Amino acid sequence: MAVRALWYRDGTLFLIDQRKLPGRSVVLRLRRLAPVAEAIRTLTVRGAPAIGVAAAYGMVLARAEGRLGPDAAAEVLRRTRPTAYDLFVGIETVRSAWAAGEDVEAAADAYRERVVEECHRIGTAGAPLFAKAHRVLTHCNAGALATVEWGTALAPIRVARSRGAHLFVWVDETRPLLQGARLTAWELARERIPHAVIADNAAGHYLRTGAVDAVIVGADRIARNGDFANKIGTYEKAVVAHENGVPFYVAAPWSTFDARRPTGRSIPVEERDESEVLALAGRRVAPAASHARNPAFDVTPARYVTAFVTPDGVLRPSEIARAIPRRTAA
Numbered sequence: 001m002a003v004r005a006l007w008y009r010d011g012t013l014f015l016i017d018q019r020k021l022p023g024r025s026v027v028l029r030l031r032r033l034a035p036v037a038e039a040i041r042t043l044t045v046r047g048a049p050a051i052g053v054a055a056a057y058g059m060v061l062a063r064a065e066g067r068l069g070p071d072a073a074a075e076v077l078r079r080t081r082p083t084a085y086d087l088f089v090g091i092e093t094v095r096s097a098w099a100a101g102e103d104v105e106a107a108a109d110a111y112r113e114r115v116v117e118e119c120h121r122i123g124t125a126g127a128p129l130f131a132k133a134h135r136v137l138t139h140c141n142a143g144a145l146a147t148v149e150w151g152t153a154l155a156p157i158r159v160a161r162s163r164g165a166h167l168f169v170w171v172d173e174t175r176p177l178l179q180g181a182r183l184t185a186w187e188l189a190r191e192r193i194p195h196a197v198i199a200d201n202a203a204g205h206y207l208r209t210g211a212v213d214a215v216i217v218g219a220d221r222i223a224r225n226g227d228f229a230n231k232i233g234t235y236e237k238a239v240v241a242h243e244n245g246v247p248f249y250v251a252a253p254w255s256t257f258d259a260r261r262p263t264g265r266s267i268p269v270e271e272r273d274e275s276e277v278l279a280l281a282g283r284r285v286a287p288a289a290s291h292a293r294n295p296a297f298d299v300t301p302a303r304y305v306t307a308f309v310t311p312d313g314v315l316r317p318s319e320i321a322r323a324i325p326r327r328t329a330a
């Protein structure tokens with residue numbers, strides 16, 4: 001069984017501390033809004049669907065604390081990370097229930113269940129794509145850690161494997177924070193799914209030499225025309241896959257689709273601290289006088305996407321705008 005990234009019980013949000021994996025398995029217990037916001041900002045919990053669910057429970061804790069009203073509490077959480085649309089959907093789901101005097105814990109629970117259930121449906125919808133395409137490349141971590149359970153990109157891989165497909169996963173290490181090498185590899189190793197971690201700049205080599213049958217990634221925000229933001233480096237992989245005729249799939253629940261954004265041009269791209277690039281595993285590698293730039297995401301144009309794997313099936317980019325359900329707006 002895949003791991004569960006977070007859960008809520010009796011006024012406490014339990015989170016696996018993803019900064020410590022794979023070396024140590026530490027579960028944090030959070031009871032107030034501020035530590036939840038800090039956990040999202042520091043990537044203690046990360047991945048678009050998972051931060052949406054964590055933020056939903058952050059709103060529940062804020063309501064119990066009683067220091068802030070729904071709008072102020074929502075603002076604290078909105079300021080943590082700008083790119084993942086799910087964050088804003090999770091916050092808004094509970095903010096509106098709170099403002100309407102409804103049961104906020106029930107709203108957060110229902111939101112979490114919807115995300116988990118949609119990820120499972122992504123797995124079922126996407127699994128046939130991998131019945132013959134056995135060598136799959138993925139970038140960052142779009143597994144259970146990033147989504148609470150199942151994953152987005154990893155869900156079809158899990159389901160295809162449970163149906164007997166012999167899959168092999170190329171895992172981009174995903175500099176600077178190594179979500180691939182640390183987290184995706186950890187999830188695959190736990191379930192004994194064959195894989196190899198590769199340096200980010202090795203992906204082009206394997207795509208060109210015929211060692212990859214398909215690429216699948218998650219997303220942080222998808223515009224109506226199918227342009228999408230995902231972990232920095234995704235754009236390069238999509239272009240190289242296209243150049244080599246390798247199908248490129250993007251898997252996401254409906255909470256990642258931003259119906260009000262016509263194209264990817266205006267998607268906000270988070271820029272993180274330069275220290276994440278200047279150091280490797282906490283040790284400075286660049287000269288003391290050097291500075292760095294650290295965009296956490298890039299935006300890939302829809303023309304590089306073969307199909308989106310959604311909870312409601314595999315859709316071409318041109319089909320997205322009409323398929324986005326109304327209820328997902330933030």
Ligand code: MRU
Nearest residue numbers: 046047048140142146218219231
């Ligand atoms: O900065 P992170 O680790 O939160 O970035 C996560 C990603 O880019 C994932 O690929 C994305 O959120 C999809 S997760 C199912």
